[in-house]
Amino acid sequence: MPPLSTIEFDVDARGVARLTLARAEAHNAMNGVMYDEAREAVRRCDTDPGIRVLVLSGQGVTFCSGGDLKYQRAQAARPQSERLAEASKLAFWLRELDTLSKPAIGRINGPAYAGGLGLIAVCDIAIGVDTAQFAITEARLGLLPGMISPYVVRRIGVPAARRLFLTGRRISGAEAAQIGLLTEAVPAGDLDEAVAREIDMILQCAPGALAANKRLIEYVSTHTSADNMIYTVDRVAEMWGWEEAAEGMQSFIEKRKPRWQSASS
Known part of the structure; x- marks a missing residue:
């Protein structure tokens, strides 16, 4: 893979790939470069026979704060055709994660907002910190959670989605587990052990x-x-x-x- 500026990606000897959002200074907000780099990493996971499982996480204290607002504001001045091309990047990344032929585990190390919940929703298993906060904040900014909506609604159901989409309400990791966004919510000190248990079980499977x-x-x-x-x-x-x-x-x-x-x- 070419040099990376917005993610980290590595594969260990067991075939465990780790894709880490690496814009800690921006709370791992997503932009066009991140979409391009992350899609290439997912492509490698899908096609490399030595990779058995993907772990998706974030650098620093936040998992993902959603789409970078500077990046999103810059799209307003672009022609509609270019806006469509940029919007499609996240749509394709989510679909590629969702249909990845290897299990994807979300190591949700901290808060997630807006598009970050879309990333959680396409993980096969998502283990998060119980005290972290989660919210669909788009409506409070006059925005629409477009590309993530099919996956979030599928994950948590229509009633919970309506409440989160229409209020911007923040929920804890414990509540996120109750509504099915997270598979499990654990104390921060137990996160890596909980993820490791899932990895070990996956590696026993064909x-x-x-x-x-x-x-x-x-x-x-x-x-x-x-x-x-x-x-x-x-x-x-x-x-x-x-x-x-x-x-x-x-x-x-x-x-x-x-x-x-x-x-x-």
């Missing part, structure tokens, strides 16, 4: 099966019961021929750990 499970969840949550019957029967019949399935069942019979091969999407 890479190809994880990718297939993510596709399964997406399909069955967006199709009819009739479509789902056909799809799931087809997938299970296909699954019985997988090398991973053979290895997984054989390792269970032999009472040993399975020997998974790294798998790309």
Whole structure:
């Protein structure tokens, strides 16, 4: 990857990738450069067979304060075609995170506002600090939480979304867990241990099966019961021929750990 200015990205020997928003001086506010750099990092996660899981976090005391207001104000003077191109960057990044073939864990190290909640909403698992604050603040600034709205509404449901979108109300990490935005809220000192537990469980699973499970969840949550019957029967019949399935069942019979091969999407 080329030199990075708004994120940090590294991969350890186990295949754990870490994408860290790295604009601590701006509370990790997102701008066009960050979208470009982060999308390239997610692309690598999706295509590199050695990467097993992605951990998304923020530098400093804030996870993400949303879209950079200076960046957003600068868009007003640009032609509509250029505005569309810039707005699309966040839309694509969210979709690429949401459909990533590897599990994505949010290590939510501090407060998140506006677009930051969109990033949380596309993580498969989101562990956050219980005392951190979270809010959808766009309406208070005369703005619209456009690109994040499908993911946040899906995550927390319409009633909770209406309250947050229409009031700008701030909630704690504990309440964010109650409404489903966070998977779990923990004390700040326990955050890394909680994330590590999730990573360890993921690394015990078959890479190809994880990718297939993510596709399964997406399909069955967006199709009819009739479509789902056909799809799931087809997938299970296909699954019985997988090398991973053979290895997984054989390792269970032999009472040993399975020997998974790294798998790309």
